[in-house]
Structure formats: C-alpha cells, structure tokens
Amino acid sequence: MSLYDPKPRLKLFVVIVLATITGLGMRLAKLQLIDTKEYTGESRNNAVREKRVTPARGVIYDRNGILMVDNEPTYTIMLTPRYFDEDQIPLLASLVNVEDSVVVQKLAEARDWSPFQPSAAFANVTLDIVSRVEENRYLLPGVTYETTQRRRYLTDGHLGHGLGYVREISRSELERRRADGYRPGDLIGIAGLEKMYEPYLRGETGSEFKLVNIHGREVKPYRDGEEDQHPVSGYDLHLTLDSDVQALAESLFVGKRGSLVAIEPASGEILAFVSKPDIDPRIFSGRVTGEEWSALINTPEDPLFNRATMSGFPPGSTWKPFMALVGLQKGLITENTVYRCRGGYRLGNRVFKDHNGKVHGPITVKRALQESCNSFFFNLMMQLDVDEFHKWGTTFGFGNTVDFDIAEQDAGLMPDSAYYNRVYPRGWTAGYSINLGIGQGDMLVTPLQLARYTAAIANYGNMKAPHMVRSIQHSETGEIVDLDLPADHQIPVERSNFEIVREGMKMVMEHGSGRWAQIPNIDSGGKTGTAQAPGDRDDHSLFVMFAPFDDPKIALAVMVENGGFGATQAAPIATVVAEYYLTRTLTPTGKWRKDQVMTLESQPLEESQ
C-alpha cells in the first residue's frame, strides 16, 4: 500500500478556498454594484420617513392692521399598527383619556389604511397628553405624534361667510388637486376668502426626512437633514374690512336672518360684510363629527348660505333711486316735472296702489323719493321698454355676478323681454312688468349688488369694483402680489342727475321714512325698502344709505329677511353701523337704536309653516 502524502492536495485546497471566496465576492458585486438601486430603494422605504412640514398659513389682518386670523400649533397622535404592541392598549387609552375600545377602533382604522405608515389617530390633543405619551415611548412603539397648525380666530366677529373656513381636504377634492401637491390630511380653504386666496395663503409644504428605527420611532434626522426642505409660509391677507365695525354689525343681527354689506364708495373697499346666521369658523379648528355637522347645516335657517352674495330678493323701494336716475337721464322727467298722484296707478282695469292708498297729489321726483310714491314710478316704468330697463339695470351692475373676492354668488335677476317671453309663453302685457318700477315683481338683487349700487350713487356714478382684500404680502420676503382689481365703471348718467337723486335720498333721511334713522349730526342719503317675501311671510326689511352726504365714506345695504318695513329693522342697523364707522363711537341716540334693534328679530321660519 502506498504511503499517503497530503502535500499534493494543497493546491486543490487552495483552489477550493479561493473559489469559495470568489463566489462570495461575486455575490457581493451582484448585490452592491448591480442591484444596488433596488436595495437602496428598499432600505430607504424601510428606514426613511418623509414628514411633511405644514407651512404657516398666511394670516389675515383687518384694514387697521388688527390681526384677525392666525395659526396655532396642534398635536396629533399617530399610530403605526405594525409596530404597536396591543398589550399597551389600556396604557395608551389612559394617556389620551379614552375608552380602550376607542383605541382598538382607531387601530383597526389605521390598519385598514396602512399597517406600516403612521396614521392620524387622535387629533387636536393637548401638549400635556403628547408629553405623557412621549414619556412612555419605550412602552409604546408605533405611537408617534405630529405637529400641525390650525386656524386661530382673534376678533369678536365671525366674518363666517367672508373668511370661509379651512378643513381637511376631502377625498374627491384631493383627486382633482393632486397635481397641485395636495396630500391626504392637508388643509384647504373651503369657502370665502380662504378658498379664493388658497394658492396664496397655503404656502409651500416642506419636508423633513427622518430615520425611523425598526419600532417605527424616529431616531434622528436622515443624513443630518441634508435633504430636508423648509416650508415656505403663505402670503398674508390685508383686508379692507374694519374688524370693530364688523363685530358691531354682526352683533346687531342677533335673532335675525339677513345681511349687511358696507363699502367705501371712493375705493370700493368692503368695510363690513355680514351674513347671518353663520357658522363660527372656530368650530372647524376642532374636530367636527358628522352628526354635529349635519345638525349645523340641516336647519331651516341654513347657516352655510351666504346671504350677502347669494340671496336674491326684489329690492323694493330701494330701487326707486335707480328709476329716477334712468328717467332723468333719458329725459322722461326733469327735476321739476310734476306728476299728479291719485293714490294709485290705473292700468286697464287694474289699479296699482300706493302704500295704504296714500294720495300724494302733485309731486316732483325728489318728493316722490322722499315719500316713496309708487304711482310716480309706475308712471315712469310705463314709459320704459322692458329691454331698456334690463339694459340700465345691467349698467348698474344688476343681473350679473360681481367680480369679487368671494366666489359663492348668485347673479340675481334683471328681466328683459326674452325673459318674459320664456316665462309667460301665453303672452304678457305691461301689467306684468309695471311692478319693476317699484322694485317688485320678477327681479332679484343681492345685498352685495345693492351696496355697490348705493356706493355708485354716492360716488356720482363712478362705480368702483368692490373688494375685500387690500393687499397680499409675504411677511418674510415683503413681496407684494399684484391684485389686478377690475377697472372702475362709470355709469352713463350725468352728474346733475345724480345730484337730484342724491338730494331726494337726503330728503328721505330728513323728512321721509328714514328720518327715524338719521345719524346724529351727520347728513346722509338713504332709501328704505320693503320687499314682498315668498310664501305667507312678513316682508323683507331693506335699507340702503350713504354718509356723510357731501363726502361719502360709507355706503351700506342692509336686508333683514321677514323683518317687516325697511324703516323698522334694516334702517337702524345701517345707521348704527355708519355712525360707529364714521365717529368710532355711538351717541346716546345711536346706543338706544342699537339696543332697540337688538331686541328685534326676523319672523321665525317655523311660524309661517
């Protein structure tokens, strides 16, 4: 038997060693050089979490620089089901002060969405709760928190329909706006200014990249924050609104349904913007459950309905200045044309009556305004073609939506012959349209349109574009956004004719239906109106006015639904607001009016049903 010598096997052994290690080296090359992209993605998905950093939404100031709306931090407890230890359900429940079953339910909801991603479980918790959860973080893997911001409202007024509100983006809205960078959980302006100026207010969301450990806890910034993007705060809105006046105006509407719009005639700036009832935007900063929400909106008062821009009603006698201006400009009447009022206007076999059939006798246009004589204006209307009426109405801005900061609007109704042909296919006569002369019948105006019209009269026909935002500025960069306001519109009526009508409106305040609402020591022009309400309800109470008479600083339109005569509710509201705006105080008379008007109410909706 030959002697075995191990030496020759050395070479083979070396080959085996080298082959083994070469094999491992090739495997490493495959993982680390060829497939590295795939694994880089995998490890990043694992361990790096992008946290969206909500930018500070632009804040909102009033015309005097008073901060009306800003933001405050709010904390949300997040759950990542994959990492959560179900034995700790009672601990978490006790820390956030809920029943165990609530935690179980939140956990199930979170799992439905994603077992690996944190989902919001308890929103709007206090800093105190967050700190207690953090103290127990070793026991609570998969429980994290996020800081977001919510709106904080600092003034007394709601300005509910003006500001609109901010809510978490809905699923359908998200689908539409994904291209704009919205993600689930983002806030978005829903109505009013918050919606219109959403692109400016929103700012740019930032990102923070965090290293997350196997228990789902953020342990440190990823790559020392190299990839982080700081959020850019939104632009601030500087409003034309006067927050004190707004608060006062809103307080006057206690118990009422209606609206007030106040404009500075020389600029078109909105000074106050009221629509009642409304919703306190503060509630959107908290959590609104579905039940609370439907309880809020399913009331006959419809608090989400923006009456200032969406409610259309016949303007009643507030329409008479318009008729007078058209009549004067078209030469149908002059300042001195005398019409003989017999307490009604006979058309065929129908008589269109004055208020209570009052006989005004021989009357000029100014007196007709002061006395609110219907017959005078029936007579004028009989000399106007409906299409002519429509053309002039449009010139004064009626029948169309207003190019304005608030998108929720109704166009109103300014009829023409085509309208009558459509609605009355079996034929129509002057009897159908004669009521237009006194602001009744088939026409609808909105408070915003009415206020702009009043401001235009105050301003001798130079109709400024109403607007609620004076400037949009970035607080950090100081950058100012171009507002691009619509151009002024000059109503083609001579100044002398405006002077006649304004004079008539002054007489209203001095001797007519507005005399009980005259601002102490300040001359003004105004016109009451009482519009027939649909159904069997009380009339709408209307009032338009501007003051001071010679250099108008404020023009208002007020409407109180089912509030009766214009002089009883709408007029004192307007005059108290105007007095306070012009003098920054209220005289004893003003205070008395304020107290009086606060006792008055709209006829409740239930009563007539």
Next chain:
Amino acid sequence: MRIWYRNLSIDVIITWVALVGVGLVAIYSTTNGPASEYLLESVRSNFMRQFVWALICTSGLIFAMLLPVRFYQTAAWPVYVITLILLIAALLIGVEINGARSWIRFGPVQLQVSELAKVGTILAVAQLLSAKRARIDTVRYAFLTALIITLPGILIVLQNDTGTALVFFALVPIMLFWSGLPLINLVLIVSPAVAGYLSIVYLPAGLIFAIVITGFVYFQTREYSMAALSALLTAGTTLVVSLALSKVLQPHQVARLLSFTNPEAEEFRDNVGFHLVQSKAAIGSGGLTGKGFMEGTQTQGAYVPEQSTDFVFSVIGEEFGFIGSIVVLALFTYLLLRLINLGVQMKHPFGLMVAAGTVGVYLIHIFVNIGMATGLLPVIGIPLPFLSYGGSALLAHTAMLAILLSLHLKKDEFSIYGY
C-alpha cells in the same frame, strides 16, 4: 544563533488585529450610533464587552506562544475528552440562551462550550491524522476522523444549537480530504449536500446535478457499484427533499427552508424572510462606497436582527460598501492562504493538520455567514470569525490561530523524526 522570533508570523497577527478591529468598528456602530439611546442598556454595553474580550484574547495569544509544541500534541486527547465532558455538562447544567443549551456559567462569564469544542476537536483530529499509520490505513483513519468530529457535533445538536453543529458536520469532508481518503469517495460524501441545496433552490437543478455527478463518478471509477451509490445518494436526496417539502414537513418548516431563495415574497418578508430581506437591503444599499460609518439607515434603525452578532457583515456591507466588504474578504483570504502556508512550512503532519482544520473551520464560518447575510443560504446562526460580537466565538477562533502561530514559532522543536 538565530533570534527567537524569526518564525513569528507578525503579518498574521496584524491581519487578526485588523479583522478584530473591523468587528469592533461594526459593533460600535450598532451599539453606540446616533440612535443608540433607543437600544436596550444591555445591547449598548456590547462594544465594551467585546473590547474586553479582544484584550483577553490578545493575552491568550501571547500565553499560547509560550507553550511548547509538545504541550499541544500531548494535550490534544485530554482536551478533546474535556470538550466532550463540557458538552455533556452543558446539556445537563447548562444555561439556555436563544433556545440553545450550549452555555456554561464560569463565575462572572458564560461560555458557549459548543464554540470552544472546535478547538479540542481540531487538536484531536490533528493528533489522530499525524499518526504514522494514518498515511497507510487511510480508510480506517477516515472513519475515525469522521467519528471524532461527529461525536461533539451530535452532542451540540442535542443542545439545539444546529448552526454550530452544522460547522462540525461540514468539517467532516474537509478533514477527510486531508486524511487522504480518495477524492472520489469525498465527492460521494459531499454530493448529497449539494444535491439537497440545489433541490431546495430549484428541484430540476437537483436532478440534473444527480445525473451529472453520477456520470462523473462512473467515468472516474468505471465501477457500476460506485455510480449506483452516487445515483442513490444524490437522486435519493433530491427525492427526500421534494417529499419533505411537499408531504412531511410542517408549513412553517417548509417556509423556513424555502424562504431564503425568495425572502422578499409577500408571505415571507414579514416573518421567516425578514432577516434576509433586511440584511440584503442593508448590504445592497451600501453600493460601492457605503453610506459611511454610523450612517447606515438599516444599521442605525436596527432593522437587521442580530446585526452585531451573526449579521455583523450587513453593517460592513451597508456602511462601508462593496469596497469595505472586499477588504474584509481580502483579509480573510490572506489569513487563510497564509495559515495553509504556515502549515506547510512546519514539515510536520500535526502542524499541517491543525492548519488544515483551522482553515477549514474559518472557511465554513465565512462561507455560511456571508452566504447567509447575502441571501445565498438559509439563515444559519453562526458567527463571522473575529468580527461577530460574542466572547466564546472570538476566544475559540483566536485560540485556534494562537495554537497555529505557536506551533509555527517553535516549528524547529518538532522532532525531526516526526511521529
């Protein structure tokens, strides 16, 4: 007069220091990184403990150098017997850690006797195979070799430390290779393992392997009996594997076996495939240059379980990239080749067999550990020599190295008459 340290292999010691150093760096990253405050206190102290173990091993290395060559030769059998006694003792009075009863408490320290058993076993095998008769009666000695290695292997299986036991079983063909067993027999012994592996990865591959190896054996031996034996072993293994997978094993056992081929699959990635998914993500995402020391997201986020022990290679792969991984492989390669070289230089079978056994143990550990971390093999829990956290393993692996260095330092003491 020749100076005493003429035969001291300083380069091997430097390589050893480098490997232990890389291990300490990796362990430091896993236990003292920027996110370490979220780790358990006991885990955070791992670095210091390993550092102390490294110091202990260094002094052990020096001490081993002082012992005479004869000591190792005469101590081989007693050490082996003590090893067996310790293994049995562990079964009876041992401490159970991670389900394995392979630990015995000595005062303040717990030692994993299954790791230490490698030293005694290699000494015993070396002593056995350096006997003069071994070179004549190769088959008989091959049988004895297999017995000596398998005995502690079985005891370790009983301790439920399958990973370490596997090292012993894998050592059998390597030592048989050195015992002088005809290579074709060796092929027969190894082929079922390869057939089994291939059958798990891809069943037809197992069958093709069975056919090829049977043909190979036939053409090498021209004996039908050998070819039939080969066919029986390989095709039989393939059949057993396919039956086991489909009929015998429980679903969770099947999942454990199959998952390494596709750990990313939906049904595996969160359970049996989790280790591999995370380890592959760590190593693969390291790319060419790695993410940087203490910058690995997988490592700092503690995604790879056992990342300072069995999966320590994932830390190197992630934080130091392909370059770092290759440096570690290069260090290992240098060490292994150099150790073989030392064995050859000794001109005495005992020295060569200790070198062969040591290199064999290291090679099995390196292949299985890195193969596992890179997803080539199923998860088999054995440490990477010198790098993984764990005192017993470091001690055992350093002891083997120390004995080899000591033998080489004093190689002139070997009797020129050999055995």
